[in-house]
Amino acid sequence: xxxxxxxxxxxxxxxxxxxxxxxxxxxxxxxxxxxxxxxxxxxxxxxxxxxxxxxxxxxxxxxxxxxxxxxxxxxxxxxxxxxxxxxxxxxxxxxxxxxxxxxxxxxxxxxxxxxxxxxxxxxxxxxxxxxxxxxxxxxxxxxxxxxxxxxxxxxxxxxxxxxxxxxxxxxxxxxxxxxxxxxxxxxxxxxxxxxxxxxxxxxxxxxxxxxxxxxxxxxxxxxxxxxxxxxxxxxxxxxxxxxxxxxxxxxxxxxxxxxxxxxxxxxxxxxxxxxxxxxxxxxxxxxxxxxxxxxxxxxxxxxxxxxxxxxxxxxxxxxxxxxxxxxxxxxxxxxxxxxxxxxxxxxxxxxxxxxxxxxxxxxxxxxxxxxxxx
Numbered sequence: 001x002x003x004x005x006x007x008x009x010x011x012x013x014x015x016x017x018x019x020x021x022x023x024x025x026x027x028x029x030x031x032x033x034x035x036x037x038x039x040x041x042x043x044x045x046x047x048x049x050x051x052x053x054x055x056x057x058x059x060x061x062x063x064x065x066x067x068x069x070x071x072x073x074x075x076x077x078x079x080x081x082x083x084x085x086x087x088x089x090x091x092x093x094x095x096x097x098x099x100x101x102x103x104x105x106x107x108x109x110x111x112x113x114x115x116x117x118x119x120x121x122x123x124x125x126x127x128x129x130x131x132x133x134x135x136x137x138x139x140x141x142x143x144x145x146x147x148x149x150x151x152x153x154x155x156x157x158x159x160x161x162x163x164x165x166x167x168x169x170x171x172x173x174x175x176x177x178x179x180x181x182x183x184x185x186x187x188x189x190x191x192x193x194x195x196x197x198x199x200x201x202x203x204x205x206x207x208x209x210x211x212x213x214x215x216x217x218x219x220x221x222x223x224x225x226x227x228x229x230x231x232x233x234x235x236x237x238x239x240x241x242x243x244x245x246x247x248x249x250x251x252x253x254x255x256x257x258x259x260x261x262x263x264x265x266x267x268x269x270x271x272x273x274x275x276x277x278x279x280x281x282x283x284x285x286x287x288x289x290x291x292x293x294x295x296x297x298x299x300x301x302x303x304x305x306x307x308x309x310x311x312x313x314x315x316x317x318x319x320x321x322x323x324x325x326x327x328x329x330x331x332x333x334x335x336x337x338x339x340x341x342x343x344x345x346x347x348x349x350x351x352x353x354x355x356x357x358x359x360x361x362x363x364x365x366x367x368x369x370x371x372x373x374x
Contacts, residue, residue, distance in 0.1 A: 023226055023233075027066045030059035031233055034240025043247040050251055057244045061091055061273060064237035069281060070230040074221050087234065088301055089308045092118070092274045094242035096309065097316050100324075101246070108323045111313040112175075113267025115305055116163060116328055116336070119155075120367045121271055122302040123339040126279050128360025130294040131346065134286035135354040141291040145350040147200070151299040152347065154196045156340050158189055158306040163336065166327035175327025179318060185326075186311035193307025200300075264371055275301065291352065331374070335367050 033056050037043070043053035068087035075083060096111050134141045162185055171178035177185060222230070256266050278301055282294040310326075317324040328336065342363065346356035 023070065023222075023229060024066075026059070027063040028229075028233055030056070030063040031237035031240050034060040034244055035236065038240065038243045038247065041247075043244070043251070050248070053244060053248055057241065057248065058273065060237045060240040060244065062276075064091060064234055064241060065278060065281075067230040067234035067237065070222050071227055071234065074227045086304060086308070087238070088274055088278055089304045090238055091241050092270065092305065093309050093312045094238070095245045095270045095274070096313060098242070098246040100313070100316070100322055101320075109263070109325045110267055111309070111324060112163065112326045112328060113264045114270045115267075115309055116332055117264075117268040117271035118275060118305040119159060119302055120335065120339060120364060121275055121279075122298050122305075123343050124360045124364035124367065126275070126282050126298045127295070127343065127346070128357045128364060129279065130282050130286035130291065130298070130357070131352045132354055132357025132361065133283055134289065134291050134294070135352060135357060137287055138289045139353070141286070141289060141352050142350055143292040143295055143347075143352075145348070147292075148295055148299065148347040150199060151196070151295075151303060152340070152344055154192050155299065155302055155306070158192055158303070158310075159336060159340070161185055161188060162306055162310050162326055163328045164333055166325070167333075175325045175329075176323070177326060182314045182318065182324070182326075186314040189307050189310050193303055196303055196307070261372065262374060264374075268368075268371060295347070331370060335363070335370075339363055 037053050037056045042049050042056070045052075064087060068083055072083045092114065096114050100110055131141075165185075166175045166177050166181075169177060169181060171181060252269075253263070253266060256263060256269075278297055282297045285291070285293040285297070313324065316322065339360075342359055346352060346360065
């Protein structure tokens with residue numbers, strides 16, 4: 001060790017190490033590669049170019065979520081999960097709108113399929129995986145019941161208004177809303193989500209805090225410099241995702257339709273891609289016996305998916321005069337009702353075991369199977 005290193009203040013050393021840990025090189029390179037891929041038209045360079053562009057897109061999504069997690073770590077709970085949920089929703093909306101604007105296939109139901117897929121992934125796969133993984137390691141886990149009850153209540157209301165009610169309105173034919181109804185649902189979704197965020201971050205913040213605060217489970221927060229770099233990299237990554245998605249959207253839809261699969265699979269792929277990093281973060285928290293953080297991530301994302309995605313897509317639909325169908329079919333309504341009912345039972349006691357996790361994962365398997373084999 002040099003004299004300078006020995007004399008360096010401990011605070012500086014503590015600040016430098018989190019910077020290195022919080023910002024891996026690949027998270028800074030991936031967004032830049034995304035911009036390069038857009039400038040050179042990589043997605044239009046044949047099969048290999050398309051495959052490379054898809055890899056760069058996935059890398060940009062992962063980098064964006066990582067930088068959102070760095071910022072979330074800096075601001076703390078429950079604001080951190082809110083930052084991550086909004087970043088994920090921006091990516092999801094960009095992918096949906098890009099595909100809606102493409103000319104390949106019928107994209108009128110894409111927003112519905114993606115939102116429904118995200119809800120099923122969150123309620124059954126992410127929550128089920130977290131409950132199972134946490135219970136296997138810690139037998140029984142606890143969380144704050146009031147916060148989860150509030151989140152499930154808001155989620156049920158928004159899901160029914162956005163995905164089920166359109167099937168029973170008579171102003172327009174089919175599972176669609178009239179323009180005034182679509183605008184009303186968009187405003188109501190924003191109001192519900194905004195109220196939930198107010199409760200989560202201000203009025204009843206303690207409902208969403210972990211029951212125990214084990215500081216050993218947390219790495220040191222990133223410095224201001226690392227947070228600033230993460231913020232800039234997050235913006236670059238989001239721009240890369242939006243533009244790459246727009247370029248790749250016709251190819252994605254054509255590939256799904258060419259394989260003889262229902263277009264619904266596109267929504268599942270988008271939701272799975274966007275939620276993959278968040279699923280990993282929730283899983284790691286459950287393994288560390290921080291189930292409250294896992295549930296905050298999961299249910300916060302589900303609420304943001306409806307509360308932000310539906311209004312955004314509705315505005316795009318109205319402004320650009322794009323047709324949009326939001327109502328899900330009878331099979332999907334059954335699965336949604338079952339998922340909400342089971343989630344209410346699973347999270348209704350403040351304690352969970354492996355049984356609840358297995359039940360949620362089985363429901364998710366049934367959803368996937370009936371999507372591919374309707």
